[in-house]
Amino acid sequence: MELRARSFRQRAAESLANPHLRKALSNLRSRMVVGRVASVGELDNFEDIREAARQVRDNALxxxxxxxxEFERNASARGARVHWAETSEDMNRIVLEIARAAGVRKAIKSKSMLGEESGLNKYLQAGGVEVRETDLGEYIIEQSGDTPSHIIAPAIHRTKDEVADLFEQRHGRARKTDISELTREAREMLRPHFLTADMGITGANFLVAETGTTMIVTNEGNGRMSTTMPRVHVAIAGIEKVLPTLEDVSFILRLLTRSATAQSISNYLSFTTGPKQAGDTDGPEEFHIVIVDSGRTRVLGSELREALRCIRCGACMNHCPVYQNVGxxxxxWVYxxxxxSVLTPAYAGVENALDLPHAATMCNQCGVVCPVxxxxxxxxxxxxxxxxxxDLRPWSERTGLKLWAWAATRPAVYAALTRIAARVGRAMGGRDGAIRSLPGGAGAWTAQRDMxxxxxxxxxxxYAARKRG
Amino acid sequence: MNPGEPVMSARDNILARIRTALGRNEPLDAQQSADMRTKLRMHPRGPQPDMSWDLLERFRERCTILSTTVDEAVNLGEVPAAVARYLSERQLPVAGACWPEFGALPWSPAGLGIEARAVTGDDRLGITGTFCAVAETGTLMLLSGPDTHPATSLLPETHIAIVPVSRLVRSMEDGWDLLRREKERLPRQVAFVSGPSRTADIELTLVLGIHGPTRVHVVLVGD
Amino acid sequence: MRVGLFVTCLVDLMRPRIGFAALELLESAGCEVVVPASQTCCGQPGYNSGDRASAQALARKVLGEFKDCDYVVIPSGSCSGMIKAHYPELLSDVPQARADVEWLIARTWELTDFLVNVLRIEQVPGTFQGTVTYHDSCSGLREMGVKSQPRALLAKVPGLVLEEMSTPEQCCGFGGTFSVKFGDISARICDQKCDDVQSTGTDAVVLGDLGCMLNIEGRMRRRGDVRTRVLHVAEVLAGTTGEEG
Known part of the structure; x- marks a missing residue:
């Protein structure tokens, strides 16, 4: 996906001015945040599981x-073909080569964040392979030429009326207004693709080293379809997705589904080991797994390593007061x-996403809900x-901080300056004690708030006066 | 796809970068690798939540939460009648496909047209068994195989699963243990299915029935 | 017991009465309170802005300021959280500071936590006629575990009735320099807090951090609400909410 993290400020302002978005995002707090509390409450030892999950992920890294x-050896022994890609461009190339070698004309895709990173769909389409997203949210995004705005609910920024307009226009059918009717229509439009596609492309929530298994979690069933119906299956996965055993996946799933969608379990957990076996009626003849680095080894060796523990549940964004308001x-970018705000600068470079690490109140609601x-x-x-x-921060900010520290490490100077500031501020506040407009950078405070x-x-x-009596 | 030079070197480069990042610059030695493999084979479980509930009660309760309907039959022979009851109550099509193991059940006398074969895209009813069922979450653990067609539980709008009470296990972890005891190796796919397919991708509003079945019905069969 | 009061830079400059309220609470509970005259800032603005050197300089200054105290008490979850949760990391590359850091964090308390869990006070000096709702500040809640303590203390204030808002733990949008770097987002987040407070219909929102206080009060007044009071928990407990300053 094209990197547009430099325009955070401007696009956030657009978001705040968008009443549709505001309505669409209002569901986040009422459903995701409230739902998670109940779902997590089903487990008597959620925090123990969380700590164990952290350790298992760290240990795997x-x-x-x-x-x-180990994964490669075990997957290969079961007939899967394992490929390695250093960059997302390499990954795209490998997937297209697999498609071409197998004479693939149409691919169905189950949601993959790695695929979003690399712009896989566009690349395959340019290479002559038709690609259809099958997750309902991703399908809405694809049909509207949009980009996802959430890793679990990609079209969360769209209202049902917008989806109704889109489907009417794209499907050429009578406009539906009911969410279940819209969903039904998407089922009908996508079903033929599942039955006719030559290739299924999926991501992987986890890779299991002991068994050479890839696994994906879906609610819609499109993941099971993509791994069962077409004659070729390609799973793409970042290197950090590997866990030792099926048991590790199983206990972490108790956290993942609750953190992601407030479900005790997602509808379909598909554990795939190798291609179709002798006698099988269903399943792909070829099964390829592409293991991708694309910046992850750099993060592994950096102070940001802990971000690689991420299991892509989306709880951090659901609970973030900034995300809740700007979407x-x-x-x-993808995440x-x-x-x-951590992964984008980590993968794309600190200088290419300057606002992101600052666009947070540091309330740590994300940290306390993160399952790992x-x-x-x-x-x-x-x-x-x-x-x-x-020196990537504005001059005024750097100077301001240095001046603050200079004064605050000199109590006499500090006392004199604050003495003046207290009086000037008091005067500015007038009779009702509220400053309506501050100069310079502080004007951003008073644009919408009194000081x-x-x-x-x-x-x-x-205090000194009181001590003197 | 030619797994030639560039792809091989990608593998080596990635592994080398990982080792550098981890600060050890070389693979685990033979002893460390052997230790890791031993640990993997022991399948240590993560901390388990409280599971002191009754298996059957819990399974029923979780099915209901997932919008899976549950009925009972005293033995396999009674299953067709139970299935017919379910279908007629909802005025659903009475023809479909089942896994071969249920081909000999008395479907016709119950007024049903069930054939033991793989489903096609046109089938509206699929009847399967299950390898086992997980009580913790109300989940079916389905294994792919020559006689346990995965598409039967996936393509039709209505999926009916025949679940012997004796095949209830507590957790997914217990399911893996059972699989290792009874099968030589993992099938191509293990699918844990928990209720009808669902989505909340429009306004986070839950809708049942997107790509997979719209209905899942379990017929519990007593011992 | 000798208690060092760290009033914090915001209280010093903006709301001295909160510092005096804290002083009153500690003294009325029998503490000998010292207020080191050299105190300024805990270093949080620099720390959260990436200016590690400035933050370290201020942290090292703080380390030396309370050496003759048994406890250091702070009427702020944010500044006490800075010391307890972040000084060890901030000063991790200054080995000679290690012992002092350990000494300080073992003695640092947020005010309400200290009143409840160290002093175990049974009574508070203040009274309050009216209803209030309580906003949990993020650092106090998530770094210092301050949740039940202020509520337990408010329950001891004669005349005061506490009515919870729907999401008291939701951030008010202040976030230090965030409130200026992204003023529009900050104000929008604060709108939700203001709505939540106002929907309780209480006379005042009470909280334990001056940053949240300035943010919520500033946004409320700009929205035209001049009725709902925004009060620091210390002044409510000390009964000094009617005072100037």
């Missing part, structure tokens, strides 16, 4: 080379919300430090 080799598009305990605010702070070190005026004398002055 610590032994990543071993687990990937996913301002973040300008919005707090995890995006990624300390998201801490990682954003590290990115802020790298920006500061590399309650200081009381006029500092605590230290008053």
């Amino acid at each position: 610590e032994h990543l080379d071993f687990l990937l080799e 996913g598009h301002p973040y300008g 919005p919300g707090p995890i995006g 305990k990624i300390p998201l605010p801490d990682l954003m702070r590290k990115l802020r430090e790298r920006q500061f070190e590399r 309650p005026a200081p009381a006029g004398r500092t605590f230290r002055e008053l």
